[in-house]
Amino acid sequence: MGRAPCCDKANVKKGPWSPEEDSKLKEYIEKYGTGGNWIALPQKAGLKRCGKSCRLRWLNYLRPNIKHGEFSDEEDRIIFSLFATIGSRWSIIAAQLPGRTDNDIKNYWNTKLKKKLMGMIPPSQRKLMIPPFSSSTPNNYQITPSSQLSSLPSLYRDCTASFYSPPSSNNRQPIPGLEFSSSLPSSTTLLTDSSSLFQAQEGGFLCPIQYDSPVKDINISNNMLVFGSSERSDCSYGREIGVKQEEMDFQGYIPNGFEGNNNVQRVGSSYSNSSSCDNANHLSGCFGGNDNSVLDYDLEDVKRLISSNSSSNSLLFTDVSNKTEDQRALYYF
DNA sequence: AATTGAATCAACCGCACGGAC
DNA sequence: GGTCCGTGCGGTTGATTCAAT
Structure with missing residues (x-):
């Protein structure tokens, strides 16, 4: 019934x-x-x-005070920033834009902003990708060397600098509304967002994903690099701890269609446990590339990128764990 | 002027959540 | 604890408008 x-x-x-x-x-x-x-x-x-x-x-x-008509540049900026942070949670985004409704913002995003965003990223930079977390997504992605990242438009940097790394498990305080609701145990709480999916689908840009596990080593394959994960290279950890398939697909635990694929490599703590996570204070992310013939990064670039991430700020990732709540808030809003 | 395809956006639909019982 | 039901949300649809030919 x-x-x-x-x-x-x-x-x-x-x-x-x-x-x-x-x-x-x-x-x-x-x-x-x-x-x-x-x-x-x-x-x-x-x-x-x-x-x-x-x-x-x-x-x-x-209802009173509804605002119709053109969105301002400031409103665009806020939407971009929040979307990059929390994804398509339109009601939350709308709450930051007085007079705008979730429906309005959703339509505006789908019809204009998305195109505007893509238009701001030069085609040559759209190669900077995360893996297509879907077996149906064309496997034609590649990684842009970090040496080219400085030429990314500022919007890109804004969109990728919005993750919060809790300094320890004792005072882990995910930003309200930003924690990914999942069955992951606390030691592997992942803060990510649906913009990851959007970015994957749109072919837009690198997606920062944060695991609270330290980056310890680098494994790189011909086809895909994922770093910061507490996943084993055969993706068994996610299954073992009961992560739902769709969450693994979504978060990159097991990109659908890549399960058991030797070309999927994990970078980071392979067997993450709570003690290693206690001291974790790293931002991480994932890149993807699934065409052997077109990859154009080099390992040193990636190593430099990761080591700069684990210290303080970098172009791609900004660790705000040592900032005040206000500073953090500014990062988001 | 007519046609066609794209863009826009108001409205609908189904699902998840949470409170009441 | 289980069920029911209202609410809110996000995805999607489809009618209308706009632009190109």
């Missing part, structure tokens, strides 16, 4: 709202409020609409 419908579908109007409906809804809510019950509201207000539809109409168009 399926879920009971929220309203009588046969007797509710769908589609665009008429001015009359708008004024009915607006007048009712201004007079009586929502009463904390959207389901019952349309009947009380004399509307043949679903409660959810009323709620959406009110929140997105009728």
